[in-house]
Amino acid sequence: MGKIYDTIIIGGGAAGLMAAVECKRLGQEILVIERNPRPGKKLVITGKGRCNITNFNHDLRALISKYQHNGKFLYGAFSRFTVADTINYFENILHIKTKVERGKRVFPKSNNAVDIIYALIENISEDILPNTSVLSFKMDGKEIVSAVTYKGEFRAKRFILATGGKSYPITGSNGDGYSLAQSVGHTIVEPKPALVPIICKERWIKKIEGLSLLNVNIGVFQKEKLLTERFGEALFTHEGMSGPIIIDISRQIGDALERGEVQLSIDFKPALSKEVLDKRVRADFHKYRLKAFKNSLKDLLPSSIIPIFVELSKIDKEKKVAEICKEERERLVNLLKDFRLSVLKLEDWDKAIVTAGGIDIKEIEPTTMKSKLIDNLYFAGEMIDVYGPTGGYNLQICWSTGILAARSYENE
Numbered sequence: 001m002g003k004i005y006d007t008i009i010i011g012g013g014a015a016g017l018m019a020a021v022e023c024k025r026l027g028q029e030i031l032v033i034e035r036n037p038r039p040g041k042k043l044v045i046t047g048k049g050r051c052n053i054t055n056f057n058h059d060l061r062a063l064i065s066k067y068q069h070n071g072k073f074l075y076g077a078f079s080r081f082t083v084a085d086t087i088n089y090f091e092n093i094l095h096i097k098t099k100v101e102r103g104k105r106v107f108p109k110s111n112n113a114v115d116i117i118y119a120l121i122e123n124i125s126e127d128i129l130p131n132t133s134v135l136s137f138k139m140d141g142k143e144i145v146s147a148v149t150y151k152g153e154f155r156a157k158r159f160i161l162a163t164g165g166k167s168y169p170i171t172g173s174n175g176d177g178y179s180l181a182q183s184v185g186h187t188i189v190e191p192k193p194a195l196v197p198i199i200c201k202e203r204w205i206k207k208i209e210g211l212s213l214l215n216v217n218i219g220v221f222q223k224e225k226l227l228t229e230r231f232g233e234a235l236f237t238h239e240g241m242s243g244p245i246i247i248d249i250s251r252q253i254g255d256a257l258e259r260g261e262v263q264l265s266i267d268f269k270p271a272l273s274k275e276v277l278d279k280r281v282r283a284d285f286h287k288y289r290l291k292a293f294k295n296s297l298k299d300l301l302p303s304s305i306i307p308i309f310v311e312l313s314k315i316d317k318e319k320k321v322a323e324i325c326k327e328e329r330e331r332l333v334n335l336l337k338d339f340r341l342s343v344l345k346l347e348d349w350d351k352a353i354v355t356a357g358g359i360d361i362k363e364i365e366p367t368t369m370k371s372k373l374i375d376n377l378y379f380a381g382e383m384i385d386v387y388g389p390t391g392g393y394n395l396q397i398c399w400s401t402g403i404l405a406a407r408s409y410e411n412e
């Protein structure tokens with residue numbers, strides 16, 4: 001009979017590596033089984049290569065409220081391994097100096113995600129089995145006996161499943177961890193792309209690809225009912241929109257699309273009421289009264305979008321500004337306050353930052369991350385049915401659940 005490890009961790013991403021580091025620190029004999037040649041392939045690309053480790057949000061309630069879907073489940077993990085504990089762990093155990101940036105985003109001082117991986121694997125590199133996928137489990141009643149791979153079976157007293165979601169499958173997380181969990185009886189809430197750009201019906205969008213909008217308000221409408229709205233930054237892509245606002249409301253847009261048509265309404269001037277904006281437009285029209293309409297909007301809008309506005313306003317682009325009538329001006333003001341786009345669909349898994357859905361939280365003990373169905377199975381990271389907005393919130397799930405799964409062994 002082969003060796004029996006204390007803990008086998010399946011998946012060497014953020015959650016699996018954190019769990020492994022902590023298991024090792026606690027004296028457990030571990031093995032990390034990772035399908036890629038090297039662990040942490042997704043971690044390298046986080047935060048545009050800088051890794052936004054967490055969000056400097058120390059109020060537990062406020063923190064949890066950011067996770068709109070199943071946030072309460074995280075109370076167990078976030079209260080036992082807090083944001084402060086996370087920063088402390090990075091600074092004092094992993095020796096990564098951190099800094100806080102705009103939006104309370106915490107980054108390594110070095111601005112280099114690779115440093116995070118090196119720090120995480122420093123003491124466990126000998127315990128990682130790369131280029132190996134776990135294909136199935138061998139069971140004995142309600143216990144997993146071994147993880148089966150093409151390289152043989154690996155036995156352990158317990159197993160931590162940290163195989164991630166389905167997003168960015170090129171990094172190794174193709175969702176097959178769900179099948180592993182399902183094979184031992186767990187329920188999978190249908191995984192869907194989240195934090196993902198959208199594709200719009202309007203073909204002219206490609207003309208303004210790359211245009212970013214600052215300080216706009218975007219509302220999501222279905223049958224003229226406002227579903228949600230956000231203020232901040234957005235960006236036009238080749239086929240649709242991306243940027244912080246869109247990414248953060250993308251799952252809500254996706255859910256609404258399953259029910260019917262969805263429109264976005266961009267308010268280009270959210271700080272101004274319609275009346276005040278109308279005054280402002282009148283002032284501009286006075287200033288440019290001798291110009292053609294197409295040359296009168298540069299104080300109001302970024303230049304690349306002006307031709308689109310001119311066309312959608314249905315005002316003759318060559319018309320002298322002085323000749324524009326009140327109705328036409330009102331049409332322009334309406335466009336500035338309520339610029340409509342029709343959403344076609346969300347982008348696919350290859351562009352989704354995280355996965356909505358995953359292992360049903362009802363089947364996981366929130367204070368230990370232990371499976372309620374299998375006696376020696378634990379979960380960590382993105383594969384659990386919970387996700388947060390951008391800003392470091394998703395990695396915090398990985399750190400807290402990874403640590404909790406690691407420490408739960410001691411408590412048994």
Ligand SMILES: Cc1cc2nc3c(=O)[nH]c(=O)nc-3n(C[C@H](O)[C@H](O)[C@H](O)COP(=O)(O)OP(=O)(O)OC[C@H]3O[C@@H](n4cnc5c(N)ncnc54)[C@H](O)[C@@H]3O)c2cc1C
Pocket residue numbers: 010011012013014015016033034035036039040041042043045046047048051052053054132133134135162163164165167168171172173174176177352353354380381382383391392393394395396398
């Ligand atoms: C472009 C991008 C940028 C991001 N930036 C940030 C950010 O700055 N801050 C933030 O908080 N979040 C960010 N996220 C989200 C965050 O990266 C993820 O939520 C997090 O990395 C998930 O970690 P995980 O360990 O759960 O899963 P993963 O990192 O996906 O790791 C799972 C690992 O399991 C392995 N695996 C899968 N199946 C098997 C198997 N059967 N056998 C063996 N191994 C297997 C995979 O190869 C993979 O290495 C970003 C995501 C993306 C895509």
